Amino acid sequence: MPDIETVAFLDIGGTVGSVRVSSNGRENVDLLVYPYVPGVLADLRARDVRLGILSDRGTVPEAAVSAALDRAGLLPSFEPELILYGKKDSTLLFEQAAVAAGAGTAGERPRLLFVGEDAAERAFALRADFLVAPHPSLALTVLDGGAPLRYLRIRVPAGAKDGDWRAALRSQPVVPLHIAAAGGDAYEVEVYAVADVSTALRLDDLGFFVDRLGRDDEPLTTDLYLLRDDRRSAAGFGSGAGNSADRFGGASAARRVLSSTIEGLVIAIPGGGSVERYHFRDARHGHNSKLVPAPSLLDARARGEGLSSAFPAFAAPSLTTAERELIERHVTTARIEREVARHSGVEPVAGDTMIRSRHIHHPDNVVAVRALVDDITAEAAGRLAVRTHPFIHEGRAYENVEAVLAGTGADADGVVLVTAHLDSTAARQPGYRASVDPAPGADDDASGVAGVLAGLTAILGLVDETEPPRRREVRFVLFNAEEHGRVGSIAYARDQALLDTDIVAVLQMDMIGHDVAPPATFELHAGFTLSDDVQTRSLRIADLMAAMAAQISPSLPPAQIYPGPGGGADPAQERSDHYSFHVQGYAACLASEDFFAGPGPGTIPEPNPNYHLPADRTVNPGYARDIARVVAAAAWTAMTR
Numbered sequence: 001m002p003d004i005e006t007v008a009f010l011d012i013g014g015t016v017g018s019v020r021v022s023s024n025g026r027e028n029v030d031l032l033v034y035p036y037v038p039g040v041l042a043d044l045r046a047r048d049v050r051l052g053i054l055s056d057r058g059t060v061p062e063a064a065v066s067a068a069l070d071r072a073g074l075l076p077s078f079e080p081e082l083i084l085y086g087k088k089d090s091t092l093l094f095e096q097a098a099v100a101a102g103a104g105t106a107g108e109r110p111r112l113l114f115v116g117e118d119a120a121e122r123a124f125a126l127r128a129d130f131l132v133a134p135h136p137s138l139a140l141t142v143l144d145g146g147a148p149l150r151y152l153r154i155r156v157p158a159g160a161k162d163g164d165w166r167a168a169l170r171s172q173p174v175v176p177l178h179i180a181a182a183g184g185d186a187y188e189v190e191v192y193a194v195a196d197v198s199t200a201l202r203l204d205d206l207g208f209f210v211d212r213l214g215r216d217d218e219p220l221t222t223d224l225y226l227l228r229d230d231r232r233s234a235a236g237f238g239s240g241a242g243n244s245a246d247r248f249g250g251a252s253a254a255r256r257v258l259s260s261t262i263e264g265l266v267i268a269i270p271g272g273g274s275v276e277r278y279h280f281r282d283a284r285h286g287h288n289s290k291l292v293p294a295p296s297l298l299d300a301r302a303r304g305e306g307l308s309s310a311f312p313a314f315a316a317p318s319l320t321t322a323e324r325e326l327i328e329r330h331v332t333t334a335r336i337e338r339e340v341a342r343h344s345g346v347e348p349v350a351g352d353t354m355i356r357s358r359h360i361h362h363p364d365n366v367v368a369v370r371a372l373v374d375d376i377t378a379e380a381a382g383r384l385a386v387r388t389h390p391f392i393h394e395g396r397a398y399e400n401v402e403a404v405l406a407g408t409g410a411d412a413d414g415v416v417l418v419t420a421h422l423d424s425t426a427a428r429q430p431g432y433r434a435s436v437d438p439a440p441g442a443d444d445d446a447s448g449v450a451g452v453l454a455g456l457t458a459i460l461g462l463v464d465e466t467e468p469p470r471r472r473e474v475r476f477v478l479f480n481a482e483e484h485g486r487v488g489s490i491a492y493a494r495d496q497a498l499l500d501t502d503i504v505a506v507l508q509m510d511m512i513g514h515d516v517a518p519p520a521t522f523e524l525h526a527g528f529t530l531s532d533d534v535q536t537r538s539l540r541i542a543d544l545m546a547a548m549a550a551q552i553s554p555s556l557p558p559a560q561i562y563p564g565p566g567g568g569a570d571p572a573q574e575r576s577d578h579y580s581f582h583v584q585g586y587a588a589c590l591a592s593e594d595f596f597a598g599p600g601p602g603t604i605p606e607p608n609p610n611y612h613l614p615a616d617r618t619v620n621p622g623y624a625r626d627i628a629r630v631v632a633a634a635a636w637t638a639m640t641r
Helices: 037-046 062-071 092-102 119-127 134-143 163-172 197-206 231-235 321-330 332-345 364-380 442-466 487-498 532-552 577-580 619-640
Strands: 008-011 017-022 029-033 052-054 083-085 111-115 131-133 149-157 175-181 187-196 209-213 224-225 257-260 265-270 288-291 387-394 396-405 415-421 473-477 503-509 523-524 560-561 588-593
Touching: 008 134, 017 415, 029 062, 037 052, 037 134, 052 092, 062 083, 083 092, 092 111, 092 119, 111 119, 111 134, 119 131, 119 503, 131 134, 134 149, 134 187, 134 224, 149 197, 175 224, 197 209, 209 257, 288 487, 321 442, 321 532, 321 619, 332 364, 332 442, 332 619, 364 387, 364 396, 364 442, 387 487, 396 442, 396 487, 415 442, 415 487, 415 619, 442 473, 442 503, 442 619, 473 487, 473 503, 487 577, 503 532, 503 577, 503 619, 523 532, 532 560, 532 577, 532 588, 532 619, 577 588, 588 619
Parallel strands: 008 052, 008 111, 052 083, 111 131, 415 473, 415 503, 503 588, 523 560
Antiparallel strands: 017 029, 017 387, 149 187, 149 209, 175 187, 224 265, 224 288, 257 265, 387 396, 396 473, 523 588
């Protein structure tokens, strides 16, 4: 009996490579292929597997997508009749793909495989009798069909922490999702991953401690999240003051909890479901994280190796009078106030269009993205490459916004990022309905968006008027879906690591607008306990921003830099978009208002009482201006010094 024919369909964005779409959403598409994908395609072809594509191209013409695949060298790998575009929010496209693969003809039905990063789409594929793989590296494992896939918690023995345990994991068909400090005597690092149960046994033999989480093949149709119950953490052991029983009281919900760790609860949410309902009471900033496939977590880069060392300590950087005046001219109280008002629904963004909410489930999230693209395109006047970076989350397409100013000079190595998140939420409000209720998010994080936009204008003005002979590339990036687990920044940082981008500094602004009680303190967060090297390089950025504050914003007192002189964990670690870059080995620093206690004993924070509430409608624009000037000055110094 002849072998059954096999046909594998792959998604494009987030599966085959990183996609950028031109600012008007139609003219041009860039596809940067992930380094492991050509090998996977070659292995599949060696098995006589026919290859196709199932992808949602949105408003982009089919010819533009085909051109991008051709430029990337991938178009010949796929059979033209097996390239289908459309939404994968039902079984329809998968049924059409089955017919195209010959499933409707006489004879034996071929085996059909869908490889895609979104759990909701994989669930529809399963209903259409496809096999599914959550990552290209697991395609052959699924086709071989010997053992089910499982979520694994792989604990690295303490004695192996400084050894090359990453290489040992790379030698196996393991796709990592998350790396954390375990905080135990027997093991100090733990890796959450997806692999088949046979691989789990091999990891046991290699000396790892492996916990099998959830049920067989649960990774096929679920997404994994880490939820932090800050109320429980604050109350301490034995208090019974947590939220978990409230959120997971029913049997169905309780089955979603796979483990509890020092970080929080690890839960698996079925494709098409949402983490939105699990917003714990008294949750602090960054209360959840989505754990997504990221092979780069096992690369040397994630340890901080192989990156540019060109970013110096900047012990005594000095702005010229002209540089300082230009930054002051462009980053003003009025500019911050205007941008916050537009993006938090106080003033229209275009005509009479008001942004009532930037929550990803609210229709105005799309309006906010388009307004940012249009505003930056107009501001750039052709000097910046303005694009969107699409990604899939909970079965829906979302976009980050990216504006790139190319570097100049042969020795201008590395890239500088100035960032904030563009979405909002009001999930602390009882009865909050994300799809219809307002979430103005003036402080969180329209203040950061305003800081990025004003900083962009300042950098362009500095380039025009000072004409530095050498400058690094700078990108202004606004991340979507931060409130759902840093999803947009995780997708962006993962892509940059896979594409081997040499990012020397990430300067993130998240909540820079609330200050009432004097003095006007602010925080710089650079802590990363998993890598001394990454933390050291991140502290250089914090030191740079602290030095800039004295020159450009003298009304601010010395910054509170985390971790402090006494060491310990940074309370903002894992809690904003800068952490998405830390885990990939990049130096990053978060600038924020006085949200957390410390560093050290005896300091009282001043968190915004309207955090994650509909009442988050105003900021202190002069205070936000001062922090935004610090970030703009630090970015300019990192670009040009």
